[in-house]
Amino acid sequence: MTKKSELLWYESHTRQAPVAILMIIFNVLKSLIRTWWPFILILIFRSDFIRPETVKWWVGVITFIVILISVWRYFRFYFFLSEDKLHVFKGVFTRVKLDIPFDRIQSITFEQNIIHQLFKVARVKVDTAGSSSEEFEFAALDLKKADQLRAFILSRKTSNIADDVTEQKTSGRLLLNLEISDLLKVGISQNHFRTTGIVVAFLLGLRDRIKEALGDRYLNEFDSLTEQLFENIVVYGLGLFITILILSFFGTLIYSVLKYYDFKLWKSKDGYRMESGLFNRREQAARDQKIQIVRWVNNPLRDIFSITQLRFFQASSGSGSSKTSISVPGLPQTLMKDILRYYFGRNIGNIGANEYGIDRSFLIRRSLYLVLVPAIILLSVGIITQTFSWWYFSVFWLVAGFFYQFHLHRKWRYYLQEDGVLTVSGVVERVHKALLLRKVQGVQIKQSPYQWRNGLATVIFHSASGDLQIPYIRMDLALRIKNYTLYKVESSRQKWM
């Protein structure tokens, strides 16, 4: 009991580590820039509002206010622990008092960026099962205090006592440790076409943003710049695409190395724990019981390296949010069998058995709506405007679209197991999803007019962390799957969340 006097700090009002002021300043600046960036752009580009000699005064005043608010915010933020609750007081202009019962706390995670590491503090995130307004984080807590806080809260939780990251830290087997060479494979095998698409969409969106912020004068300059770029689109268009593709390639490569540097994944008796990051060291934990859906994505490049990208979806307040899902890049495909064995809790030798495809009308309907109708519209535009390029585009859409839909339908697979369901979809990128039937919390049958006229249906399995769908199957089969799933859920006595 001599130790008790040392531990008592969290029973009285406690503030964060002083270095938290730095983080708060950073956060205030970030939110300032986020809300005022069009205004800031105007100030920079149309500086006739402010004369250069007064700029330093403005900067000084704003800096002073930001620091004042941050310091104020730091001193307003304090917390203490009672028998069964975490009490937090915060807020400068609107004061907030939070009482979080320990039982509601789902997880407590630590994060350290380079400043945190220097000052031996951690950002502590507290996740609750409820709405996002109840979630909050400590900007910086002394590492030792953070550990004590977590240990205290987890020891006082009446339910989910096993939800203990520190316990898993000591036990558990290192499943995966990615080295730089693995990370190169991960970076190379990302979907670069999607990134390229996002970049192109961003450039297009940028035009509107510039118009909003700066007016038409700068828009013309932007347009003439892009005109130069897009001039002779046939020659340069391809060049631009390849340039962005290459940029995205190296971008993702750097991103992967930064985010997943020294990635480690442990498997303990009842869950997983992972740690990764170069500047921003993150650690996350998931208990087997909390994992609802397992998803892994392959593509041809990953097949060459024989790796896969795996993601565990845990039960959360917002379904499928990235906060509560654990992502494992570059998992060797051979390890996937173990992961599935842990998830299903049995030997999964017969996982490929009971394979089914979906109905042909999936292909017919999608070809009609997504391929034929757009192609006809493109063709009519071509006929009305008398431009041949529209005709070519129409034919291209027709051929490529049908080819894609054909393979999408042909490669759609689902597997019905005694205790679970598996789906595999996608033409180039193959998305696998596995769901244990006892994790299902609702079964839905949906029918479009076409589907009910033709005795077809789409079955949706709802889980606490997202859905799994089987589209276009016979209605009688859908009903049987539904009844069987309900039977499995309702007769299951195992914990599911």
Next chain:
Amino acid sequence: MSSQDFFQNRLIPIEDLPAVESSDFIPIDSRYARVQYLSNSLYFLLIFVVISIFVVVQLGFFSWITYAIVLLWLLLYLVSLWFARVSATKKSYLLRWHDISYREGVFFRSWITIPFSRVQHCEIIKGLIDNLFGLVELRIFTAGGSSSDIVIPGLTPDIAFRLKEQIISKVIDHDEEE
């Protein structure tokens, strides 16, 4: 016989499983159509006000476009009333020993079933227009996102309350068994 004994035998032929489709669904209160009539009417009234302003300011009363717009408005209004009536008759629910089902949809049909053991909580909501017709809405929540929640509108308070009690008691039963 406790509910635990129901599913002891693992090798049930799939045809013998208790099937949802063979049971009878209970339609919601027919007065719910009136709730929809009123709320649709208010909505279309708002649109009519906007159209009127537009007509006065821009078109004038005797333009053919005015007639066309008003005719289209009337047509859509009638269709919405018809749809309100039909969709209200399609909403129905079913309570079984272990789960609750809800069906809806005229063109795009949906039929969702939630086992009681997966229900997080229930609430009864009294809407403003619902209240005029003496109806309430029962909401059944599951964990995670909202995609698998059930909302049953057009229930009389008495039925909604009894449904809620029934579901809650089942949820507690399941919790105790674990």
